[in-house]
Amino acid sequence: MGADVTDRLVDAINAHDLEAVVRCYSPGAVNVTPEIQAENPEQIASYLEQAWEGFPDLRVEVLEKICAGDVVVLQAVVTGTHTGPYLICGGEMLEGSGRRTAVRCCLIIAVEDDLIVSHSVYFDQLEAYSQLGVRFLPPAEPPA
Numbered sequence: 001m002g003a004d005v006t007d008r009l010v011d012a013i014n015a016h017d018l019e020a021v022v023r024c025y026s027p028g029a030v031n032v033t034p035e036i037q038a039e040n041p042e043q044i045a046s047y048l049e050q051a052w053e054g055f056p057d058l059r060v061e062v063l064e065k066i067c068a069g070d071v072v073v074l075q076a077v078v079t080g081t082h083t084g085p086y087l088i089c090g091g092e093m094l095e096g097s098g099r100r101t102a103v104r105c106c107l108i109i110a111v112e113d114d115l116i117v118s119h120s121v122y123f124d125q126l127e128a129y130s131q132l133g134v135r136f137l138p139p140a141e142p143p144a
Contacts, residue, residue, distance in 0.1 A: 002072040002111035003065065009109075009116065010074075014059050016052055018045050026115040033121040035089065044119075050087060054096070055080030074107040078123075082132055089125065094132060101131040 005024050012020035025031075025041040038044040052058055058080035066073040083096040105123035109116055129136075 002070050002109065003067050005111055005114050005116055006065070006072045006074065006107075006109050010060050010062055010076075013048070016058075018048065021045065021048060024116050025119075026112065026117045029116050029119065031119040031121070034123060034125050035087070053084045054086030054094075055082055055101070056084065057081050070111045072107075072109045072111065074109070076105050076107060078103050078105055086132075088129065088132075088134065094134065097133050099132055101128065103128045103131065 009021065009024040012018075012024065022041045022045050025044060027040065029041055029044065031038040031044045031047070033047075036043075036047050038047050058078065061077045061079065062074050063077060064075040079100070079102045082094075082099050082101060085096065086094045088094050103123050104127070105121055108118075108120045108122075110118040
């Protein structure tokens with residue numbers, strides 16, 4: 001059962017079909033990533049819209065799927081070309097760079113009644129930001 005809704009979710013994300021994505025989630029669903037915590041399908045949709053704006057060709061390629069009762073774990077690679085604005089940690093908006101990215105991630109999805117109730121995504125932000133050309137500088141030394 002959980003595998004069906006996760007298959008629909010990945011298909012909807014790859015088709016950039018926001019309505020189909022929202023239909024995969026229960027009304028109280030929570031989505032947690034290193035960047036955000038969305039607490040309902042509307043917030044999840046807003047996050048995806050922002051990601052699609054920054055990466056109009058964003059795709060999820062599932063490498064492995066493990067089902068254990070109502071929990072599905074996906075190992076995946078998210079690819080896309082950064083051509084639009086993308087909000088990064090610290091609230092900075094990163095303008096399109098034209099860089100192609102491929103970021104490995106793990107998704108842990110809990111399902112009830114064939115709807116996603118919890119969706120956690122883990123990925124290495126340093127890997128993602130390095131591919132985007134983001135350079136983190138140490139804080140400036142305070143004047144003596």
